[in-house]
Amino acid sequence: xxxxxxxxxxxxxxxxxxxxxxxxxxxxxxxxxxxxxxxxxxxxxxxxxxxxxxxxxxxxxxxxxxxxxxxxxxxxxxxxxxxxxxxxxxxxxxxxxxxxxxxxxxxxxxxxxxxxxxxxxxxxxxxxxxxxxxxxxxxxxxxxxxxxx
Amino acid sequence: xxxxxxxxxxxxxxxxxxxxxxxxxxxxxxxxxxxxxxxxxxxxxxxxxxxxxxxxxxxxxxxxxxxxxxxxxxxxxxxxxxxxxxxxxxxxxxxxxxxxxxxxxxxxxxxxxxxxxxxxxxxxxxxxxxxxxxxxxxxxxxxxxxxxxxxxxxxxxxxxxxxxxxxxxxxxxxxxxxxxxxxxxxxxxxxxxxxxxxxxxxxxxxxxxxxxxxxxxxxxxxxxxxxxxxxxxxxxxxxxxxxxxxxxxxxxxxxxxxxxxxxxxxxxxxxxxxxxxxxxxxxxxxxxxxxxxxxxxxxxxxxxxxxxxxxxxxxxxxxxxxxxxxxxxxxxxxxxxxxxxxxxxxxxxxxxxxxxxxxxxxxxxxxxxxxxxxxxxxxxxxxxxxxxxxxxxxxxxxxxxxxxxxxxxxxxxxxxxxxxxxxxxxxxxxxxxxxxxxxxxxxxxxxxxxxxxxxxxxxxxxxxxxxx
Numbered sequence: 131x132x133x134x135x136x137x138x139x140x141x142x143x144x145x146x147x148x149x150x151x152x153x154x155x156x157x158x159x160x161x162x163x164x165x166x167x168x169x170x171x172x173x174x175x176x177x178x179x180x181x182x183x184x185x186x187x188x189x190x191x192x193x194x195x196x197x198x199x200x201x202x203x204x205x206x207x208x209x210x211x212x213x214x215x216x217x218x219x220x221x222x223x224x225x226x227x228x229x230x231x232x233x234x235x236x237x238x239x240x241x242x243x244x245x246x247x248x249x250x251x252x253x254x255x256x257x258x259x260x261x262x263x264x265x266x267x268x269x270x271x272x273x274x275x276x277x278x279x
Numbered sequence: 280x281x282x283x284x285x286x287x288x289x290x291x292x293x294x295x296x297x298x299x300x301x302x303x304x305x306x307x308x309x310x311x312x313x314x315x316x317x318x319x320x321x322x323x324x325x326x327x328x329x330x331x332x333x334x335x336x337x338x339x340x341x342x343x344x345x346x347x348x349x350x351x352x353x354x355x356x357x358x359x360x361x362x363x364x365x366x367x368x369x370x371x372x373x374x375x376x377x378x379x380x381x382x383x384x385x386x387x388x389x390x391x392x393x394x395x396x397x398x399x400x401x402x403x404x405x406x407x408x409x410x411x412x413x414x415x416x417x418x419x420x421x422x423x424x425x426x427x428x429x430x431x432x433x434x435x436x437x438x439x440x441x442x443x444x445x446x447x448x449x450x451x452x453x454x455x456x457x458x459x460x461x462x463x464x465x466x467x468x469x470x471x472x473x474x475x476x477x478x479x480x481x482x483x484x485x486x487x488x489x490x491x492x493x494x495x496x497x498x499x500x501x502x503x504x505x506x507x508x509x510x511x512x513x514x515x516x517x518x519x520x521x522x523x524x525x526x527x528x529x530x531x532x533x534x535x536x537x538x539x540x541x542x543x544x545x546x547x548x549x550x551x552x553x554x555x556x557x558x559x560x561x562x563x564x565x566x567x568x569x570x571x572x573x574x575x576x577x578x579x580x581x582x583x584x585x586x587x588x589x590x591x592x593x594x595x596x597x598x599x600x601x602x603x604x605x606x607x608x609x610x611x612x613x614x615x616x617x618x619x620x621x622x623x624x625x626x627x628x629x630x631x632x633x634x635x636x637x638x639x640x641x642x643x644x645x646x647x648x649x650x651x652x653x654x655x656x657x658x659x660x661x662x663x664x665x666x667x668x669x670x671x672x673x674x675x676x677x678x679x680x681x682x683x684x685x686x687x688x689x690x691x692x693x694x695x696x697x698x699x700x701x702x703x704x705x706x707x708x709x710x711x712x713x714x715x716x717x718x719x720x721x722x723x724x725x726x727x728x729x730x731x732x733x734x735x736x737x738x739x740x741x742x743x744x745x746x747x
Binding site for chain 1: 499658
């Protein structure tokens with residue numbers, strides 16, 4: 131795993147890797163040129179529990195930033211995952227059909243959802259949070275959730 | 280020539296025997312002509328024996344999970360001769376039950392092969408002795424269906440079987456290839472998988488269960504089967520079956536024309552059924568056909584006065600319960616009634632693992648008809664009873680009309696959904712709304728609560744599941 135920030139809230143440990151950007155909704159964006167790999171954060175996957183099904187928009191789908199790019203059905207919730215960038219889905223994680231638990235096991239690695247070809251990445255990235263900023267936001271979100279337990 | 284009957288029914292399956300019983304209730308003197316066993320395909324080589332096998336195999340698999348339920352069951356293994364005996368016993372009991380009902384109702388059961396020799400006369404060749412003529416004021420044709428034989432080279436090779444032979448299991452093939460991912464193919468796939476076969480399903484259409492359920496359900500079922508290790512290939516056009524070493528091989532082509540080959544020890548060809556309408560004298564007496572099927576109107580009348588037809592032979596949905604409804608309609612009309620068939624609430628039930636059941640319109644069908652649709656879904660993983668049963672795979676999907684909330688379709692996958700669909704059928708038949716379902720108190724903790732929770736979803740008010 132790349133370098134990461136880590137916090138413990140209640141009995142849960144949450145990690146934020148430092149090599150990518152984040153949307154406030156808990157979706158990460160890892161750029162390779164203007165091809166952006168997208169997935170759920172550790173906090174978002176732990177919040178929703180074991181994944182049963184992942185329905186990801188197929189390659190060729192055009193999305194705007196904020197549009198749903200995947201629906202994750204867990205034992206607790208249906209999670210609509212908003213795309214952190216606008217563009218065209220060019221790759222879908224083939225593991226999502228048969229082993230979507232990869233989202234729980236390795237949210238920043240094997241559990242990626244899609245790769246989006248994002249022509250406006252330089253502009254889209256301005257709306258995203260750097261790891262430290264997301265880390266602080268997430269800590270607050272996690273503490274709010276812990277109060278509900 | 281026998282004395283004239285009020286009604287002669289040709290074929291003793293679910294359509295025919297129900298017609299005979301209903302006509303007898305209404306005071307008709309009825310004769311039922313059957314060449315094999317009453318109960319037809321359903322009771323003898325269809326619904327009933329396969330359900331005996333699914334019951335046993337589900338128990339087998341559940342027994343192997345006994346430790347999850349705090350039980351110590353050391354070995355759970357199939358005993359094939361005993362399994363065949365149980366299956367036979369299930370069939371025999373129900374066939375005996377139908378024979379008893381016919382006897383008590385005063386229906387004459389005539390064993391032999393019959394055909395129409397005139398609009399009011401059937402010529403019947405009994406198993407032994409001379410042919411006799413049976414005359415009747417009214418005739419109901421209920422000849423059922425036969426296994427379809429697709430134009431695939433190699434169907435006659437040893438080890439290539441139909442659903443009828445697949446019911447007899449002297450030994451379990453190591454590798455089973457199932458050609459056809461419809462209801463029959465998938466039920467057998469799950470039975471043989473439980474007994475230990477490595478199963479590969481080849482379906483020509485892009486999804487499993489084409490036309491039998493909603494696309495989401497079909498896709499989810501395919502995923503669950505693949506996760507268990509079953510081979511599920513959709514969009515597979517089977518080209519031929521050939522001998523290969525000690526076994527068989529099936530070659531198939533995908534939509535792009537790429538050829539693949541699957542090896543197996545047995546090949547089950549389950550590509551549907553055809554109306555059984557040859558050799559019945561239909562053309563000779565002028566009964567109009569609709570392809571292989573007998574053409575009927577909404578009262579189940581054929582083109583020949585006083586001749587009606589029911590069940591698989593009239594095409595459409597080839598389901599025992601649909602045939603039974605046909606039987607009642609045709610019998611009442613033969614006895615002076617004017618009832619119209621109403622197929623809105625005919626459910627499809629598929630005894631796979633998990634089970635699948637559907638009634639009414641799929642989401643795609645509803646949209647094609649121009650309906651403004653809202654879908655409400657609820658997963659069985661959030662249902663307490665399903666969790667206790669350890670059977671959490673599946674979902675309830677309601678297709679509702681925007682605004683009114685009228686339930687247009689109900690699509691289920693999960694534990695005991697072949698029973699749960701009865702509520703969906705009632706909702707569709709009555710034109711019930713999602714609110715009607717949601718405000719009908721469903722007992723806790725039961726599986727039908729999942730119907731209530733899904734119905735709450737119509738107003739985004741599901742209680743036991745979150746949306747983020």
